[in-house]
Amino acid sequence: MKEQTIIPAGVMRRAWALLLAAALCLGLMPSAAWAEESEGAGTFSVALTIVDTSDPADGILYNGKVDGMTSDDTVADLLAKAGFTAAASAEETEGNDKAYFDSWGSPTFRGNKSVQQPDGSWAYWATMFDGDSANYASAQLTSKLQENGRYQYIYTSDATFAYDEEASGFPVQLTIVDTSDPADGVLYNGKVDGMTSDDTVADLLAKAGFTAAASAEETEGNDKAYFDSWGSPTFRGNKSVQQPDGSWAYWATMFDGDSANYASAQLTSKLQENGRYQYIYTSDATFAYDEEIPQLAIYTVNDPLAGAIKPDPKPEPEPDEPANDAIAVDSAAYNTLFGTIASSYAGTSEEWKALELAAAGRVSSVDVATLVANAKAANGSPETTNLQRFILALTAVGKTEEAAELVQTMATSDISTTYVNGQAFALLSYESGAYDAPANALETEAELVAKLLSAQQASGGWTWKGAAEGDDPDTTAMVITALASRVSDASVKAAVDKGLEALRAMQHEDGGFRASGDAADGPINVSSTSCVVVALCALGADPAASMVTESGATPLSALLSQATSDLSGFVYNGAANDLATEQGFRALVAYQGLKNTGAAYNVYTQAKLGQAALPAEKQEESDVKPAGAPAADKKALAKTGDGSAPFAAGTAALALGALAAGIAATRRMRASDELSLRR
Numbered sequence: 001m002k003e004q005t006i007i008p009a010g011v012m013r014r015a016w017a018l019l020l021a022a023a024l025c026l027g028l029m030p031s032a033a034w035a036e037e038s039e040g041a042g043t044f045s046v047a048l049t050i051v052d053t054s055d056p057a058d059g060i061l062y063n064g065k066v067d068g069m070t071s072d073d074t075v076a077d078l079l080a081k082a083g084f085t086a087a088a089s090a091e092e093t094e095g096n097d098k099a100y101f102d103s104w105g106s107p108t109f110r111g112n113k114s115v116q117q118p119d120g121s122w123a124y125w126a127t128m129f130d131g132d133s134a135n136y137a138s139a140q141l142t143s144k145l146q147e148n149g150r151y152q153y154i155y156t157s158d159a160t161f162a163y164d165e166e167a168s169g170f171p172v173q174l175t176i177v178d179t180s181d182p183a184d185g186v187l188y189n190g191k192v193d194g195m196t197s198d199d200t201v202a203d204l205l206a207k208a209g210f211t212a213a214a215s216a217e218e219t220e221g222n223d224k225a226y227f228d229s230w231g232s233p234t235f236r237g238n239k240s241v242q243q244p245d246g247s248w249a250y251w252a253t254m255f256d257g258d259s260a261n262y263a264s265a266q267l268t269s270k271l272q273e274n275g276r277y278q279y280i281y282t283s284d285a286t287f288a289y290d291e292e293i294p295q296l297a298i299y300t301v302n303d304p305l306a307g308a309i310k311p312d313p314k315p316e317p318e319p320d321e322p323a324n325d326a327i328a329v330d331s332a333a334y335n336t337l338f339g340t341i342a343s344s345y346a347g348t349s350e351e352w353k354a355l356e357l358a359a360a361g362r363v364s365s366v367d368v369a370t371l372v373a374n375a376k377a378a379n380g381s382p383e384t385t386n387l388q389r390f391i392l393a394l395t396a397v398g399k400t401e402e403a404a405e406l407v408q409t410m411a412t413s414d415i416s417t418t419y420v421n422g423q424a425f426a427l428l429s430y431e432s433g434a435y436d437a438p439a440n441a442l443e444t445e446a447e448l449v450a451k452l453l454s455a456q457q458a459s460g461g462w463t464w465k466g467a468a469e470g471d472d473p474d475t476t477a478m479v480i481t482a483l484a485s486r487v488s489d490a491s492v493k494a495a496v497d498k499g500l501e502a503l504r505a506m507q508h509e510d511g512g513f514r515a516s517g518d519a520a521d522g523p524i525n526v527s528s529t530s531c532v533v534v535a536l537c538a539l540g541a542d543p544a545a546s547m548v549t550e551s552g553a554t555p556l557s558a559l560l561s562q563a564t565s566d567l568s569g570f571v572y573n574g575a576a577n578d579l580a581t582e583q584g585f586r587a588l589v590a591y592q593g594l595k596n597t598g599a600a601y602n603v604y605t606q607a608k609l610g611q612a613a614l615p616a617e618k619q620e621e622s623d624v625k626p627a628g629a630p631a632a633d634k635k636a637l638a639k640t641g642d643g644s645a646p647f648a649a650g651t652a653a654l655a656l657g658a659l660a661a662g663i664a665a666t667r668r669m670r671a672s673d674e675l676s677l678r679r
Contacts, residue, residue, distance in 0.1 A: 043068045044147035047304040048082050052155040056297040061097050065304040069145050076141045105140045128152040131161045146311040163303035169194040170273040171298040174208050178281040187223050191296045195271050202267045231266040247283040254278040259285040274298045326548045327557035336567040341585045351393040358396035359589045359606050368397050388425035395433040396607045411441035420455050423448050424482035428604045453495050460502030473506045473513040477531035484538035511553030526570045526580035529559045530587035537590040540600030
């Protein structure tokens with residue numbers, strides 16, 4: 001019997017390791033075998049979900065479990081492993097469902113589109129972790145992966161997302177259209193979630209906010225009422241009108257676009273999962289969705305990691321990271337505040353309100369005729385900023401010829417540019433449209449810039465009259481706003497940087513500002529704080545993540561803390577105040593413009609830059625960034641349903657107080673880094 005040689009296990013392991021290394025170096029070890037060998041050694045699985053809810057037929061770009069990830073991997077690594085590649089521009093992702101574009105730190109797909117919905121909200125690519133865009137910081141491209149994490153990128157107007165097994169019931173689509181009313185004929189077109197097979201069409205209508213009327217007459221003038229006409233719901237008086245071709249128009253009951261299926265859509269009919277229920281005033285027996293009345297996505301998206309324990313969406317910061325965070329925006333309260341103020345300004349002819357509504361895409365809400373008439377009357381009264389206000393407002397609503405007449409008067413009136421704020425707004429007036437200082441102007445644009453630079457105080461700030469009168473955050477912010485597009489000039493940039501330092505020195509721990517003469521321990525001055533928010537947006541710095549105090553307060557959180565308890569406006573010295581509300585709304589519009597365009601946003605000059613209809617269809621910096629202005633900060637707050645949905649009032653009735661309780665926080669950014677203008 002041969003003697004058996006025993007080789008120590010450690011030697012064998014070392015030998016095997018050497019052979020394995022050699023094989024790998026020579027490319028002899030199949031990659032799949034190596035992956036299989038190492039799987040499970042510190043690796044884990046995550047879920048990746050990418051859904052375009054605007055595409056009812058093919059909206060699921062990806063929904064699956066991705067194995068073999070590690071805590072050193074990022075979302076970019078996850079996308080690569082799932083077969084996605086990074087595109088150089090948003091356009092390159094159009095028609096390529098395996099490409100994504102880095103839009104301010106988050107991946108977007110299919111052209112990074114941004115579209116207004118029928119209810120006035122905006123749909124966009126929302127970055128979510130565990131179903132909530134408040135956790136966006138855990139799902140950006142550079143975010144490190146977490147075991148069992150759910151990473152979701154949803155094209156939606158909502159701030160949240162739920163997998164179907166997490167939601168109770170199923171979704172259906174309800175569509176109610178009066179085709180005889182081309183202006184306001186869509187009574188309802190939306191997805192209704194949470195329905196069950198025990199629910200009926202009557203339950204569906206109730207969940208959508210409709211009530212049953214005792215007679216057809218009761219539905220006239222009430223678009224949220226229906227009448228039971230022989231088992232089917234009818235609306236707007238159950239009218240029946242003969243058409244020119246001899247046919248009759250009536251309320252047709254349809255299921256899946258065909259009245260032949262009416263039995264599935266009557267009031268007592270049980271609901272079917274993913275069903276489409278249509279009630280159309282028409283002389284036709286069929287109905288098809290189109291761009292005006294879109295078919296909605298109601299397909300099922302299941303959790304690829306169903307049953308797996310969910311990680312903490314907000315892990316503790318690493319030791320070398322700043323501990324205090326910037327207070328984030330309560331999206332529901334923000335939406336309500338924005339929408340309520342905007343709606344209250346409908347029919348206005350006041351200059352600043354008109355400009356703000358125009359910048360918010362609501363020119364139709366402005367009484368333009370009266371605004372023009374008032375502007376013509378003001379042409380002979382060049383008081384301080386009187387003409388500038390009208391020039392900016394007229395330009396914003398598209399009345400550039402009328403504005404040009406006022407530019408001529410302003411340019412030849414010394415009273416218009418006597419004080420620093422008049423000089424700043426004169427400069428903004430020229431910049432707001434295709435207006436050049438006329439040959440007979442008392443001061444050219446370059447001379448106005450020079451006057452502003454020479455009026456800067458030793459502290460770095462500016463004062464109303466240009467004299468040393470103490471700190472004045474309002475005028476300092478106004479001048480920075482006027483100079484924002486000119487920071488490519490070294491002297492202007494130096495002045496703006498110095499002005500920002502002055503504003504930091506004037507800022508209080510609550511994040512806000514007090515006007516010159518206000519008590520240091522008094523309440524936040526909404527007007528002063530709003531001016532600073534507008535200036536930061538004009539520079540491309542996020543007021544919700546810039547100038548963060550030790551408590552985490554920012555200029556925007558300070559502003560929002562001064563909202564009225566019913567979210568209808570802003571306060572001054574604790575009481576609702578019209579001026580505070582108007583100036584606070586201007587700041588909200590500027591902030592929304594910054595978020596939606598992804599670049600520096602000047603609320604006074606947005607019309608010239610094509611930014612009036614928010615948000616821009618593309619969010620690429622080159623599309624909207626003013627020449628010489630810095631790009632928007634890439635660490636700005638991620639878009640959420642707020643945001644992304646600024647034009648419809650939200651449903652929350654929250655007292656804003658400090659807007660700090662129970663809300664997400666964004667990682668603090670050092671003010672010096674955040675506000676340092678890019679050269």
